[in-house]
Amino acid sequence: MSAERYNRQIILKGFGEAAQQQLLKAKVLVIGAGGLGCPALQYLAAAGIGHLGIVDDDTVSLSNLHRQILFTTPDIGKLKTEVASKRLQEMNPQIGIVTHPIRLQKGNILDILSRYDYILDGTDNFESRYLINDACALLNKPLIFAAVSGFEGQLAIFNAADNLAGSTNYRDIFPVPPGKGEIPNCAENGVLGVLPGIIGTMAAAETIKLITKTGQPLNNKILNYNLLTHQQYIINISQSSDYVLPKSVAEFLNMEYQDTSEAPHGYEEIDTAALTKLRQQESVILIDVREKHEVPVLDKQVFTQVPMSELNAFITKGFSQKHVVLICQHGIRSVAAAETLQEKFGNSKKIYSLKGGIVKWRDYFMRP
Amino acid sequence: MKIEIISFGKIAEFISDQKIDIAEIADTDSLKMHLETLFPELKGMKYKFALNNQLVQANSIINQNDILAIMPPFSGG
Incomplete structure (x- = not known):
């Protein structure tokens, strides 16, 4: 020393x-x-x-x-x-x-x-x-x-x-x-x-x-x-x-620590490459779970607006699409939404959450 | 009876440090219910009380001029 x-x-x-x-x-x-x-x-x-x-x-x-x-x-x-x-x-x-x-x-x-x-x-x-x-x-x-x-x-x-x-x-x-x-x-x-x-x-x-x-x-x-x-x-x-x-x-x-690598969620976190592929499939709904005042505003023809506060009502009303992609600003609320949908629909629908949200994939959402 | 409330993190965004009068309230369990009525945002949040710097692990009697801290968990790094 x-x-x-x-x-x-x-x-x-x-x-x-x-x-x-x-x-x-x-x-x-x-x-x-x-x-x-x-x-x-x-x-x-x-x-x-x-x-x-x-x-x-x-x-x-x-x-x-x-x-x-x-x-x-x-x-x-x-x-x-x-x-x-x-x-x-x-x-x-x-x-x-x-x-x-x-x-x-x-x-x-x-x-x-x-x-x-x-x-x-x-x-x-x-x-x-x-x-x-x-x-x-x-x-x-x-x-x-x-x-x-x-x-x-x-x-x-x-x-x-x-x-x-x-x-x-x-x-x-x-x-x-x-x-x-x-x-x-x-x-x-x-x-x-x-x-x-x-x-x-x-x-x-x-x-x-x-x-x-x-x-x-x-x-x-x-x-x-x-x-x-x-x-x-x-x-x-x-x-x-x-x-x-x-x-x-x-x-x-035997403890549960919600490790993404060890404990499957039953929903999948995806990137925009996977999102692009999903969008080509039939029976897909893309849901923007942000509140209505949030920017950037996405094309409402493509992205269905269902703010978190209205999610339960939307689920109760029901929808037919098999694949559900949830999107929010940072990919955190969309995970919460994915968990809610997973509880409701189990394996009858395939649930996805865009990891990192719109902020991470800004170029993807903002391109003309 | 007047007590002082201090809060941290997200909770401080809707409960500012203040002195409040709790005439009918004698213990921490009743205070918890009272605060969750006054500040509905508290419901469903994880937080812990500390009374005069001691973590509250069971219902505790509150006295005049006590200081109650409301602490949420932090995870950021």
Whole structure:
């Protein structure tokens, strides 16, 4: 270990050589190399975490760059784990970095997590968050949880006891994930790049505090942070008896996490190439489930307008087409609509949802 | 009895931080019903109460000047 590299934190009162050695011995897995993961990885690598793992199966895209600051414009299209690993290794060649360019699922997560001592969740969806929570609880791994919404962030540490009580996990706060249909609207909330920068950096700080037993990490606490006001509100988490956690690997493998790859929906998410093919078939109805005021306006001769608020009435009235393609702005409401139709029609109709919605395939919808 | 309400995320879009008078309400279960009547958007959303910084896991008595936080889950990254 180069003492000079870490000199400024080693000389810090209350930190010192011993804490630095603990960082060097620590094995930390960061899940999601996105808005939260990038700043967390940078500070964890710079601080000298000896073994750093990165999980992400995604590639860099242009709209990532305003907040995912490990990546540069020429990196677009490259695997995030590869770019991140290279940058971090250049920043600190003295640490070991392992990349896992995969999507975590029931079948692989326990194996990967068991190789690490601390898990940092910087993912962007509830399926992953519940999967990671349950896997960490089963393996008894401390979990640093970071999440953002709008101008606000949440930060917590699970599966790490404090001196007052045993440990808690995410299900002690929210026993079950919100259903897809509960998402109030389709438009992505958007995020100011600096917000995950702050929350991701705070997550790195919590990881370092937890490893080195410095200060008061957020064990059994959840911090709510508001970027607009800088207000912070800490809530103490107590244990709940309101949920069931898998107690064994067999039970874990039987859990339902709505992995698209493992649990068939009964409807299909498609791209515009598949949509083009479908449109040539007979007995197809294309349904635009957006509200009537939303733009761009699609050709009403081709796309039947059925806003979400009128969907149930439309289903009750019934229609004859066998293939149903649902379309909305971002492909989220159309999934909720697909689930509703699936429940109603089962296998008697084939249901499709346009993945990514009109925004993703703007050229397709806007061409003359 | 007056209490203070603070809320986060999507919930803050329709319940602003405010002091409210809850004359007839004595506990968190009744307050939940009251708030869901006042703010129908709350119904069908996942959220959790915290009373004076303690997560509410069972019906709890509310006292004058208590602070009730309403927290939804965040998943973004």
